[in-house]
Amino acid sequence: IVGPAFVSLLCICIVFVPMFMLQGIAGYLFRPMALAVIFAMASSFILSRTLVPTLAMFLLKPHVPEQGEGHHPEDEFINHHEGDQHKPQRNAVLQSVLNFQQGFERHFSNVRDVYHGLLTLALGARKRFIVGFLACILASFL
Structure with missing residues (x-):
């Protein structure tokens, strides 16, 4: 490639x-x-x-099958680095990265859900949406 x-x-x-x-x-x-x-x-x-x-090799692990309902991949990620000599420092960094990722995913999921709702609403009332959209376009010329 x-x-x-x-x-x-x-x-x-x-x-x-x-x-x-x-x-x-x-x-x-x-x-x-x-x-x-x-x-x-x-x-x-x-x-x-x-x-x-290099970062992919360091941060990503091979996929493993799900191990039950209480299984959390982030726990495996942290446990993977438990034997390191800088364990407290590394765990703090990994935990902050995981917190950032989880927060991002939560916010992104909220945005996606709102967008899905708006899209469903627009597709459910296509004629009204098109008329409203054209009205906004015409209003922008005034």
Whole structure:
């Protein structure tokens, strides 16, 4: 997958190379954007080949079948690192990461539920929704 990803990186970056030839105000305006895109794409490629696999190997475990109703994957994650020499420090860091993840998932689930409710409401009353939407569009022109 490295080959195709690198070729697509080059294709995206080569589109921005002509911007370095622009003269005057156009060059002044668009050169920084071209540099930003090229550096962002290159660093994304480098990170995807170095840091991401390393963190995935460190943070992710192989999937195991569910072990019953009281089974919590985060407990396994913390217990996996119990034998480390920096146990109290590591457990505090892991617990804070787990707390952040659980909070994010809870909030994301709430947003998804609200969106699902609104979508169900809009699909249930399609004609009223379309009329209201068109009214908002027309009101924006006033």
